[in-house]
Amino acid sequence: MFLHPRYAWIRQLAAFAVLLAVWEAAGRAGLLNPLYVPNPSRIGAALVELFSDGRIWPHLDATFTAALGGLALGIVVGILLGVAAALVRLIAELLEPLMTVLNAIPRVILAPLFVIWLGIGLASKVALSFILVAVLIFSTVFTGIRQVDRRLVERVVTLGGDRWALVRHVYLPSVAAWVLGNLKIAVGFAFTGACVGEFVAATHGLGYLLSFAQSTYNAALMFALILLILVVVLLIFGVAGRLEKYLLRWN
Amino acid sequence: MRVRDLTISYGGEPVLEAVSLTVEEGRFVSLVGPSGSGKSSLLRAVIGLQQPLSGTVETHLARSQLGILFQDDALLPWKTARDNVALGLTFNGMERKKALAEAEAWLERLDLVGFGDRFPRHLSGGQRKRVALAQALAMKPRLILMDEPFASLDAIVRARVVRDVVALVEREKISVLLVTHDLEEALSLSDEVYLLSQGPRAHITQQYPVPIPRPRDPVHSRMHPAFSPLYERLWADLSREVDHRAEAA
Numbered sequence: 001m002f003l004h005p006r007y008a009w010i011r012q013l014a015a016f017a018v019l020l021a022v023w024e025a026a027g028r029a030g031l032l033n034p035l036y037v038p039n040p041s042r043i044g045a046a047l048v049e050l051f052s053d054g055r056i057w058p059h060l061d062a063t064f065t066a067a068l069g070g071l072a073l074g075i076v077v078g079i080l081l082g083v084a085a086a087l088v089r090l091i092a093e094l095l096e097p098l099m100t101v102l103n104a105i106p107r108v109i110l111a112p113l114f115v116i117w118l119g120i121g122l123a124s125k126v127a128l129s130f131i132l133v134a135v136l137i138f139s140t141v142f143t144g145i146r147q148v149d150r151r152l153v154e155r156v157v158t159l160g161g162d163r164w165a166l167v168r169h170v171y172l173p174s175v176a177a178w179v180l181g182n183l184k185i186a187v188g189f190a191f192t193g194a195c196v197g198e199f200v201a202a203t204h205g206l207g208y209l210l211s212f213a214q215s216t217y218n219a220a221l222m223f224a225l226i227l228l229i230l231v232v233v234l235l236i237f238g239v240a241g242r243l244e245k246y247l248l249r250w251n
Numbered sequence: 252m253r254v255r256d257l258t259i260s261y262g263g264e265p266v267l268e269a270v271s272l273t274v275e276e277g278r279f280v281s282l283v284g285p286s287g288s289g290k291s292s293l294l295r296a297v298i299g300l301q302q303p304l305s306g307t308v309e310t311h312l313a314r315s316q317l318g319i320l321f322q323d324d325a326l327l328p329w330k331t332a333r334d335n336v337a338l339g340l341t342f343n344g345m346e347r348k349k350a351l352a353e354a355e356a357w358l359e360r361l362d363l364v365g366f367g368d369r370f371p372r373h374l375s376g377g378q379r380k381r382v383a384l385a386q387a388l389a390m391k392p393r394l395i396l397m398d399e400p401f402a403s404l405d406a407i408v409r410a411r412v413v414r415d416v417v418a419l420v421e422r423e424k425i426s427v428l429l430v431t432h433d434l435e436e437a438l439s440l441s442d443e444v445y446l447l448s449q450g451p452r453a454h455i456t457q458q459y460p461v462p463i464p465r466p467r468d469p470v471h472s473r474m475h476p477a478f479s480p481l482y483e484r485l486w487a488d489l490s491r492e493v494d495h496r497a498e499a500a
Binding site: 149151152154155156157158159160161162165169170173177249250251 | 298300314315317319321323325326327328329330338339342343370371372386390
């Protein structure tokens, strides 16, 4: 019964617990240097400390604000530009090369530039999250609209639908499907942008705390923060996944 | 509906040349021919999705009186079966609530009670075809254009759907232009069959009146004494046409 596919999560959880136990035992036996690899119990204590003294909240607030702000802006602007480029050839001619270049390069290299332009406050982090998300959504929407199922377009036309009917019943739902299909990737990009931006120059945020932990050689804090970011992103992935499942229930 | 001297080209040599045919009111007409003879292009020109090089398509029908049933059901995947059926009605000015009630009635008529809330992906091939049929019939068309509409269905589902279609078009006195390469299907359903030659420059080579009385059962009409001789003639003509073109090539 234990080997049934339905209980895979129990097996995975058990394997993880064994790994933690071995890690802890190895640490206590002096086989691991705590400067580089602290014990799981030390990481847990650092995590509890972050929350118990309440100093994590302003940092979580800063990262969430930057990531979700960049995500929302990136989705809206990416959709608008993608639709405009798909419908107006001149806009496509102007935007496509820029987006291709932005897509090809690791866009996080723009972080220092945003700090110079927008300062070390929230704006530079939102900008980095925004650029990461907007380019992804633009490409998705632009390519998607150009590859929209012609049979559906023809069906709406033959049923007597006008241009607005095409937008409402074919293009908008198609765009929504493509955007939702990429929502999880966009969430990941948004948090990457926020954390990297904070890592480069900031006074708040999980990225800033990571940078602080690195400069003070505090490996336990670093592991605790990585774990925290992981949990936060997985939680948002879960919400995005549920949203996607509900809104794309026809698929 | 009258097609006169229709020539269709996609840039090079015409796929169809000077094709003329007539679908009288309440008649079931089929167009058969080898693959690549431009059968689907002709239908697309009748609907207005393909601009002909020359020739005319005359109908005394409004756009909403023209129903379409293609091999691909092309239902909007994000809309339920009921919404898909109601779509054309709302496009033509019917209030949404009334259109949904009308759509539900058509689904019931086509044995789809309880399937109105399902999305196309959650329906079988036969059910999707029925939804597409309900979508076409809900518009109360006077002419339905069909392009291999039953080709993707398995034999039993196909027989049922075809039986329903025939019963409906006979009862509602709807004209039909069916494009198919299935000679048996064409003869068992139609009042008249046109044979297209092998393309390019495909043209009508023969016209066959089918003297099987209505109302018809599509399966039993194949046992009618007139069926076999007509089928043999049509098959011989089609084979000759394909062989002749192969020799010319």
